[in-house]
Each structure stands twice: as structure tokens, then as C-alpha cells.
Amino acid sequence: MFESAQVGHKLEKAEYRKREPRLRQDLLEVQYELLEKASFPVVVLVNGVAGAGKGETVNLLNEWMDPRHIRTHAFGPVTDEEGGRPEMWRFWRALPPKGRIGIHFGSWYTDPIVSRVMGREKRAAFARRLERIRRFERMLAAEGAVVLKVWLHLSKDAQKKRFRKLAADPRTAWRVSKYHWAHHKRYEEFVDVCEDALRETSTGEAPWHIVDGSNAEYRSIAVGQLLLETLRHRLKGGAPAVAPPPPPPAAPLDGRDVLLNLDYKATLPRKRYENRLADAQARLAALTRKKAMKSRSLVAVFEGMDAAGKGSTIRRLTRAIDARFYRVIPVAAPTDEERAQPYLWRFWRHVPRPGEAVIFDRSWYGRVLVERVEGFCRESDWMRAYHEINDFESQLAEAGAIVVKFWLAVTPEEQLRRFKEREKTPHKRFKITDEDWRNRKKWPAYERAICDMVERTSTDLAPWNLVAANDKLHARVAVIERLCERIEARL
Numbered sequence: 001m002f003e004s005a006q007v008g009h010k011l012e013k014a015e016y017r018k019r020e021p022r023l024r025q026d027l028l029e030v031q032y033e034l035l036e037k038a039s040f041p042v043v044v045l046v047n048g049v050a051g052a053g054k055g056e057t058v059n060l061l062n063e064w065m066d067p068r069h070i071r072t073h074a075f076g077p078v079t080d081e082e083g084g085r086p087e088m089w090r091f092w093r094a095l096p097p098k099g100r101i102g103i104h105f106g107s108w109y110t111d112p113i114v115s116r117v118m119g120r121e122k123r124a125a126f127a128r129r130l131e132r133i134r135r136f137e138r139m140l141a142a143e144g145a146v147v148l149k150v151w152l153h154l155s156k157d158a159q160k161k162r163f164r165k166l167a168a169d170p171r172t173a174w175r176v177s178k179y180h181w182a183h184h185k186r187y188e189e190f191v192d193v194c195e196d197a198l199r200e201t202s203t204g205e206a207p208w209h210i211v212d213g214s215n216a217e218y219r220s221i222a223v224g225q226l227l228l229e230t231l232r233h234r235l236k237g238g239a240p241a242v243a244p245p246p247p248p249p250a251a252p253l254d255g256r257d258v259l260l261n262l263d264y265k266a267t268l269p270r271k272r273y274e275n276r277l278a279d280a281q282a283r284l285a286a287l288t289r290k291k292a293m294k295s296r297s298l299v300a301v302f303e304g305m306d307a308a309g310k311g312s313t314i315r316r317l318t319r320a321i322d323a324r325f326y327r328v329i330p331v332a333a334p335t336d337e338e339r340a341q342p343y344l345w346r347f348w349r350h351v352p353r354p355g356e357a358v359i360f361d362r363s364w365y366g367r368v369l370v371e372r373v374e375g376f377c378r379e380s381d382w383m384r385a386y387h388e389i390n391d392f393e394s395q396l397a398e399a400g401a402i403v404v405k406f407w408l409a410v411t412p413e414e415q416l417r418r419f420k421e422r423e424k425t426p427h428k429r430f431k432i433t434d435e436d437w438r439n440r441k442k443w444p445a446y447e448r449a450i451c452d453m454v455e456r457t458s459t460d461l462a463p464w465n466l467v468a469a470n471d472k473l474h475a476r477v478a479v480i481e482r483l484c485e486r487i488e489a490r491l
Contacts (some may be wrong), residue, residue, distance in 0.1 A: 038099030048152030052213030
């Protein structure tokens, strides 16, 4: 795979001086066109063997273009803040918005490769991490991002020569450490693992581009030209081919579904409610204060039809928890900042660290519910969202999060009664809007979307808890008790 980058590609300095001014001008022009249109982001990964000029290349791109519109991130060892969250969290936070360029010096490839070379990771685990990377990059491409992956390569002899040259000059000796010489001794192992990684992750939507790093002039022009051509192609309307999602699920032939199977007649008398609620709250309070919860996080998701009682249930739940422990995230229509990022970005930014809880009042499921039914996104967008959501939740769970999802279900008749009650009650009128009445007219479409959602996203790591909520007292207690059960099962 790396043979073509080891033939000694070279560009004479005179030729470099001739090409550089024009290339810089062209890069600036496409950068400002990208900024003006702001229709897609650009993610540039600069990886490669030690000594191949990764740092120089990143610096040069910032010099040739306007650095005010470039986000450069150098990812080193995982920090304490990052360590308690899913591996991809820090990369999600670093994604550039539409119209901007993000350059990643070190990336989501670095740790899997190093861990594999150092023997900290078996082949099967390495393959799973590469598959997760493929899914992540596929999602970025499907969301419209340009993903440009550059691998700067050196032969073993060229790497040794480079290290010796840097070490011999007092001005650059600091750039060569014991780590670099240890890396050199294991060059063959490193290259073998890198070959596997590049071969498995060079896809149609995010291919790898291997560049010879032995000659600075050649390397600089080659990378700059590659970025220029990639941006020009995309600005002219070109886009990577992304595999279409599977067709939408078919409706059941007999008309039965998971919502119809719920017991909407379930009730809880007031006196019993008060006793069970107090017991459940005390149980939850004790669980969230356990020592074991310091190494866990809690992600609670509340969804349901309008007027199903999500807000009142959340209030009873939080009443039992230390206010320093949790945050409630109300989810509404995305802001301009959020629309400039991939769909799941605004939820990744709220991922809690160990010892914390986040409660979502509506969530990422809006894509497969309201956005699907109301036509706010394409069918291909909400169809691929099922897989992306499952991947997101599995990453949360694998990082130690306890993911608990609730759907509060009411019948159409009960919703109508609550709507009318809200209109008559002064302090509840703000809860009822014209949009609520419009949504009600689409009840069958929402019901179908809910059932599809449950079928495709109820997993062992993050199962759905469907709660009949015609009786609010019953629903509140049921939610808190099930939440306690879920926490106890994971501690």
C-alpha cells in the first residue's frame, strides 16, 4: 500500500517557488467561496509515520489560508475530562461548522493504531474500533461534510535520516525524543498495523490519500493541491456516493402494535400514589448517592405524545436527586449553530461525565418522529438515523453510562381532554399551541413512526420503557420505579 510513497518523490525548490504563489491564491479563493456558501464543513485529517512532516504540513495550511476560519486541533493523550466519556466525544466537539475547515493533527485513528502496535488491543477489538470509525465517517459524509484523509509516509531509511538531521541541529533537536527512536525500532510493526487500518477505512465517501513525506517541497504542494481539488470538486456540486439506507419498515398486517398493547386503564389511587412515590423517590435518592455511581453517568430520555405528562414526571424525578448531580436539557427546534453541525452534535455536547446525570425532555428521537412526520428531513436522513442513534447509545453505554428511555403514551381521547383542560386553565394555557392541534391531526402517522422507532432502537444496552400515561399518578410512579430498576441492574 505504501510502495508508491517510497519511490523518492521530489520537487525542486525552483519549481516549488514557481507553484507556491498560485496555489496559495487558489486555496484562499476556494476557502472564501466555502465560507460564503456555508453549505458544508470540511474535515482534514493529517496522519502518518513519525517524522513525515505532519506538523509542518498543518502549519503551512494555516499559513497559506486564512487561519481565522480554520479550526486546528492537535489531539494528544486523553484528558481526565475526556476519559470518562465515550471515545468519540472529543472528536465530535471539535467538528467544524458549515463553511469552515477543521484540521485534525492526530485523530480518531491514532489511539487504535498505537494500542494495536503496543499490544494493548487484540485484533478483534481493533477491527471493532475501525468499524466504528467507518460508521462515523459515513455519517459525516451523509450529513454533507467533506472528509479529506491524508497519510504522510516515510520509508524506514528516510525516517532514520530525518531523525538524525533534526537531532544534529540544536534548533530542532527537541523534536526528536526517546519516543521517536522507540517508534523507529518498531517501524515494521507500526506500518503493518497502519496498512490494515488504511485498507479497512479507505471508503468511497472518505478515501485515504498517501503522500510521500521525504521531500518537504513535494509534500507541501501535493497536500495543498489535494485540498484545492477536493474543495473545487465539492463546490461545483460533486459529492461522495453514500450507500442508501434500507427501505422503511412495513406496517403490521393485522394492525396491532406495541402502543395498542399497553394497559391504558391502569390507575393509582391518590393515597397509594403518595406512598409509592415517596418510596420510589427515596430509593432513587439512595441509588444516585451510592459510591458506585461516581464511576457511572446517567442519561434519561423522555419522549411521548403532546400532553403525555413528561414535564410533571421529570419534576417528580428530579425532586429526589441532588441538584448538583443532574441537568435537564429541554430540546426544541435546532438553533443556527446546531443546524451548522451534524444532527447528533447537539446531543453529544451534553454527554455527562461520570458521577453526573443528564435528563432529556425530548431528544435525538425527534429525527425519526417529528422530522419524519412533518417532512423536515429527507427519508434517507431519518432512515439512516436509526443506525446512528443505536451507535450513539451503545457508545454511551460502553463508556459507563446508564441509558434509560421512556415513552409516555396516552390515547387520543385522553390527549383531547387534556388539551381542552389546558385551554380553560390560566396557568396552563402556555402549554397548548396551534402546533399541538396540528400534530394531533397526524396521530396515525405519529403512531406508525413511534412503533418503527421502538422496533429499531430498543436494544439490550438501551431498551425502551413504554408507560401508559392516561393516569398521570400511575405513570409518574412507574417511571421512577423502572428507572431505579435500571440503575440497580447496572451497578
